[in-house]
Amino acid sequence: MFGSGLEIKTPEQVLLMREAGLVVADALAAVRDAVRPGVSTGELDQxxxxxxxSRGATPSFLGYGDPPFPATICASVNEAVVHGIPGSQVLAEGDVVSIDCGAIVDGWHGDAxxxxxxxxxxxxxxxxxxxxxxxxxxxxxAARAGGRVGDISHAIEQHVxxxxxxxIVEGYTGHGIGTAMHLPPDVPNHGRPGRGPRLRRGLALAVEPMITLGTKDTAVTADDWxxxxTDGxxxxxxEHTFALTDDGVWVLTAHDGGRADLERLGAPYGGPG
Known part of the structure; x- marks a missing residue:
């Protein structure tokens, strides 16, 4: 399963990751529908x-790390970039909230x-x-079998x-994903093309640009998450999780597998149908 230090999935294992990815997609859609002024981030977590x-899946984030993350989603409001702990904070008109969610199905992870x-x-x-x-x-x-992780990083940076x-936040990156939520390789949001580990069929990655209106510099608050x-x-x-198949990129956490956006950008769609 591992080659060059990377976890390479069989087509059958990618299908299991697709199940986890669809659970994540549905959870994010449900949270999106619930967002409104007056709702708390704790209510969104629920x-x-x-x-x-309800789908028989397990939250990836709950209990993760040290100290153990105490919730199902990360809910990061306004100047919070990532890893916000949901709780009593009430959303107000004009806020923005980033919702990060992961789920496990039969031992396989999805993250978006x-x-x-x-x-x-x-x-x-x-x-x-x-x-x-x-x-x-x-x-x-930008992901292609035979390409490099840096091709993804460069495409993100170039567009921004x-x-x-x-x-462009540099201290937090995308990552490999599969039997664990975080696997090699890291997928930075800036970099040079043609650099980094080679992309192979069966590799699954989570790509997640984090962009700010000001500084790229960040700090961790007293909750340790x-x-x-730093400038407010x-x-x-x-973020999406994708796998490389024989045909191209299959976005496992997008309801349509990413087909519409990949075709809009002239990239090969690697999912079924």
């Missing part, structure tokens, strides 16, 4: 937990994230979200740099 459990506007948000925040999500898709579209003066921008600027975070 929405995701109920959905995941979205950033959601709470009501009307400033135009620069709307554009930040658009740029970050498109950077994710540019990174996914061309879009404006944004901060929540990562915030807003952040956005989008």
């Amino acid at each position: 929405v995701a937990a109920d959905l995941i459990r 994230a979205i950033t959601i506007a709470v009501g009307d948000v400033p135009d620069d925040v709307t554009e930040l979200m658009r740029v970050t999500e498109e950077a994710l898709w540019r990174g996914l579209a 740099r061309a879009a404006g003066d944004y901060g 929540t990562v915030v921008t 600027s807003r952040a956005a975070h989008f």
Whole structure:
């Protein structure tokens, strides 16, 4: 299963990861529908937990790490970039909240994230979200069997740099995924093409640009989890898990497998149908 230090999946194992990916996709959709002014991040966590459990899956995040993460989702509001702990914080009109979610089905992981506007948000925040999500898709579209991890990183950075003066968070990266939530290799959101581990059929990666309206610099708060921008600027975070198949990229945490966006960008779609 492991080659060159990387976990390479069989087609049957990728299908199991697709099941986990669809649970994550449905959980994120349920949370998106529940976001509104006046809802707490703890209530959003319960929405995701109920959905995941109802599918017979297990939350990836609950109990993860040291100290153990205490919730099903990460809910990161405004200047929080990633790893926000959901709880009593109540969302207000004009906030943005990034929701990161993972699920396990038969020992296989899926991991994805979205950033959601709470009501009307400033135009620069709307554009930040658009740029970050498109950077994710540019990174996914750059993945090819025989290519390198750096091709993904470079495509993300190139899109963000061309879009404006944004901060690209460097201390947190995408990652390999499969029998564990975090596996080699790291997938940075900046870098040079043609560098890093080689991409192979059966490799699964989680790609997750984290972009800010200001600095790239971050700090961890007193809860030992929540990562915030040091200048208080807003952040956005989008993530998908994908696998490389014989045909191309299959986005396991997108309901359509990523087909529409990959074809829009001229990239081969690697899923069924």
